[in-house]
Amino acid sequence: MSEVKEKAALAAANAPQLAWLTSEQKNHALLAAADALITGTEEILKANQEDLERGRQNGTSASMLDRLALTSERIKGMAEGLRQIAGLQDPVGEVLETLDRPNGLHIIKKRVPIGVIGIIYEARPNVTVDAAGLCLKTGNAVLLRGGSAALSSNIQIAELFHAALESAGLPKDVLQLVHDSDRSSVDEMLKLNGLLDVIIPRGGSSLIQHVVQNASVPVIETGAGICHTYLDASADLEMALSIAVNAKAQRPSVCNSMETLLIHQHFAGKYMDQVGEAFKTAGVELRGCERTRQLLPEAKAVTEQDFATEYNDYILNVKIVDDLQQAMDHIAKFSTKHSECIVTENEEHSARFLNEVDAATVYHNASTRFTDGFEFGFGAEIGISTQKLHARGPMGLPALTSTKYMVKGSGQIRG
Amino acid sequence: MSEVKEKAALAAANAPQLAWLTSEQKNHALLAAADALITGTEEILKANQEDLERGRQNGTSASMLDRLALTSERIKGMAEGLRQIAGLQDPVGEVLETLDRPNGLHIIKKRVPIGVIGIIYEARPNVTVDAAGLCLKTGNAVLLRGGSAALSSNIQIAELFHAALESAGLPKDVLQLVHDSDRSSVDEMLKLNGLLDVIIPRGGSSLIQHVVQNASVPVIETGAGICHTYLDASADLEMALSIAVNAKAQRPSVCNSMETLLIHQHFAGKYMDQVGEAFKTAGVELRGCERTRQLLPEAKAVTEQDFATEYNDYILNVKIVDDLQQAMDHIAKFSTKHSECIVTENEEHSARFLNEVDAATVYHNASTRFTDGFEFGFGAEIGISTQKLHARGPMGLPALTSTKYMVKGSGQIRG
Numbered sequence A, B: 001m002s003e004v005k006e007k008a009a010l011a012a013a014n015a016p017q018l019a020w021l022t023s024e025q026k027n028h029a030l031l032a033a034a035d036a037l038i039t040g041t042e043e044i045l046k047a048n049q050e051d052l053e054r055g056r057q058n059g060t061s062a063s064m065l066d067r068l069a070l071t072s073e074r075i076k077g078m079a080e081g082l083r084q085i086a087g088l089q090d091p092v093g094e095v096l097e098t099l100d101r102p103n104g105l106h107i108i109k110k111r112v113p114i115g116v117i118g119i120i121y122e123a124r125p126n127v128t129v130d131a132a133g134l135c136l137k138t139g140n141a142v143l144l145r146g147g148s149a150a151l152s153s154n155i156q157i158a159e160l161f162h163a164a165l166e167s168a169g170l171p172k173d174v175l176q177l178v179h180d181s182d183r184s185s186v187d188e189m190l191k192l193n194g195l196l197d198v199i200i201p202r203g204g205s206s207l208i209q210h211v212v213q214n215a216s217v218p219v220i221e222t223g224a225g226i227c228h229t230y231l232d233a234s235a236d237l238e239m240a241l242s243i244a245v246n247a248k249a250q251r252p253s254v255c256n257s258m259e260t261l262l263i264h265q266h267f268a269g270k271y272m273d274q275v276g277e278a279f280k281t282a283g284v285e286l287r288g289c290e291r292t293r294q295l296l297p298e299a300k301a302v303t304e305q306d307f308a309t310e311y312n313d314y315i316l317n318v319k320i321v322d323d324l325q326q327a328m329d330h331i332a333k334f335s336t337k338h339s340e341c342i343v344t345e346n347e348e349h350s351a352r353f354l355n356e357v358d359a360a361t362v363y364h365n366a367s368t369r370f371t372d373g374f375e376f377g378f379g380a381e382i383g384i385s386t387q388k389l390h391a392r393g394p395m396g397l398p399a400l401t402s403t404k405y406m407v408k409g410s411g412q413i414r415g
Helices: A003-019 A023-039 A041-057 A062-068 A072-087 A125-137 A148-167 A183-189 A205-214 A237-249 A265-281 A290-295 A324-334 A347-356 B003-019 B023-039 B041-057 B062-068 B072-087 B125-137 B148-167 B183-189 B205-214 B237-249 B265-281 B290-295 B324-334 B347-356
Strands: A095-100 A106-113 A116-121 A141-145 A175-177 A198-202 A227-231 A258-264 A285-288 A315-321 A339-343 A361-366 A401-412 B095-100 B106-113 B116-121 B141-145 B175-177 B198-202 B227-231 B258-264 B285-288 B315-321 B339-343 B361-366 B401-412
Touching: A003 A106, A003 A116, A003 A141, A003 A175, A003 A183, A023 A041, A023 A072, A023 A125, A023 A148, A041 A062, A041 A072, A041 A148, A062 A148, A072 A125, A116 A125, A116 A183, A116 A205, A125 A141, A125 A148, A125 A175, A141 A183, A148 A175, A183 A205, A198 A205, A227 A237, A227 A324, A237 A258, A237 A265, A237 A339, A237 A361, A237 B401, A258 A265, A258 A324, A265 A290, A265 A315, A285 A290, A290 A315, A315 A324, A324 A339, A324 A347, A339 A347, A347 A361, A347 B401, A401 B237, A401 B347, B003 B106, B003 B116, B003 B141, B003 B175, B003 B183, B023 B041, B023 B072, B023 B125, B023 B148, B041 B062, B041 B072, B041 B148, B062 B148, B072 B125, B116 B125, B116 B183, B116 B205, B125 B141, B125 B148, B125 B175, B141 B183, B148 B175, B183 B205, B198 B205, B227 B237, B227 B324, B237 B258, B237 B265, B237 B339, B237 B361, B258 B265, B258 B324, B265 B290, B265 B315, B285 B290, B290 B315, B315 B324, B324 B339, B324 B347, B339 B347, B347 B361
Parallel strands: A116 A141, A116 A198, A141 A175, A227 A258, A227 A339, A258 A315, A285 A315, A339 A361, A361 B401, A401 B361, B116 B141, B116 B198, B141 B175, B227 B258, B227 B339, B258 B315, B285 B315, B339 B361
Antiparallel strands: A095 A106, A106 A401, B095 B106, B106 B401
């Protein structure tokens, strides 16, 4: 049996033991894991050095090395994250519905763990801690398959986690880390129906698309974000500039940042100089439509391909539209249905936009950068779902649960 | 462009128009469709005769012809089904959660239609009506791909539905029927990410497995049912026999019927004759384990393969177990996680069984045959989900919806 299948089977065999632990038992294990990360800081840093050394030899890019690199500060942050998860409310066991049927059947719908969750991610050791913590809190076993460039760090983190689980009296086999760094181990995971209940990919769009296209295990698609902000004719200038610049430039590398700014022709007619100035100050390169370039000649010409690109960088497409409908048509064509925003003082327009634009999160007069589990008050999140099944938008702990009907009778049979 | 892709694109283009209709508009269209089926009965029956004639020429089995055959009674039943759907509460627009954040953001989580639903099914024209009705009620566009043996009937039904949609002022293109009867049209549907939001297969396990294994569009897996009933040591004899016979023999062809009866050794020691007699009377063939055959020599020997088979027939596996744990271990090994039952007077045992057995629906002292949307009070159902994401167990109307976050601000940006 391959390593992946063997570890998935171990996780599945041990998952039931995790499913009915009390919140106290799970929180105890989470706090033990947080402590283990702190006391094991030296060992983690040593393993991380091995990863970094290997990365440098392989010519890994500086930005990838930066995401891979750990410091004692970052490890403290990871431990703090686990303590925060321990402090969140446990969704498992919650009664969602009770039904009393005329024949006397009493039906209870309860939240239960999903079972075994597969996480496929890139070379970011913090995801190992995050995912392990969120799955533990929700009573799920987990099979982790991180990027091979972080393997030494991940092995060390998993060892510390295992010791913490055992010290808390839980079976360590509910957390499994795949060591096999061959791409084929990912593809094998994608087909483990019956052992894995769901796979959640975390990373760039090529990873996510590979998982979505090839998995037969159910997938929760996360992350891709081509987000728009539309400045309506009646938008307040100061608010519009503040929201648009924040959506683009506060942290361009993340999925909820803006890629295309749509501007009503009347707003553009009055304020295009200020728009250009604001983005220039923020260090953002503009790519504009024909009408934009008449008003801002320094902008490059935007292409259809640009409208379909998630830059994750200080680059912004700008398009002037005739009206709200044209803005919504553009969004319908290019949006990845993540986060979309209208800035307007017109209540009728904001209502239409919020109702009709098809996205996980739609905004009126606020930056798209708020699409985030912490900002919504959910605490840590496993990702932001951009699909429509099971969970949509920031996924709090309930997104890592399933449900079960318990039916209590007194001999009822069907006639 | 292929027929499938063209029709999916038409459905997707028209879906937004359906999404924000009022319940009244949708109900009006449903009632119009019910009327259209009644007034179009002759045309449907004529088309159905073509299907039956073609089926007979192709040597289709009697049971398949029976499921394909329509009568004016059956058409009345289908119309009545649409009227019932019109009478159900519309889940779309329901506010599921509101969050007021410290920064003043007001967040509303609302139920919205999923978008475009693909349904792949066998030669049962009633599924055409059912699926079209349920999708319409929930504001979803639908792409229907039924078994080719029912194509003439389905074309006629879709035409009547289209006329009803138009008479109610709705775009007829929200309902699309695939005519291409080549298997490749199914496989093409399975890959239409971006046009279809979900695919729901309805039919036998080979159809469902083909969809699950090959789709890149998210799937809701339905139907496979290897269900168990466990008669505990303390079970009441009369209740136990009544539930077990009902679970097996009231309608063996459906997914929530029982395939394997597990019996505690003490119960078997006292009552095995009565068990054998009850199933003999019900016309059920028994396949027993070694210990069963010592008490009921007329039972054939059961195999591991039998335990993994969904008979959908008057055949039952019988196994005597030492205790509750052995019963639960057997269930964990062979269950499809659909419906599982314990008959016992021991409250501790029933609590363990309901908590620990991993299935969509778990029963104490009632027949597994109740796992059904009507029996749960949901009204019509699109199927019974046996997966853990999105929906589990009987799927009422809310299972055909997604959610959306609407965020209202006053200029908030992220710091």
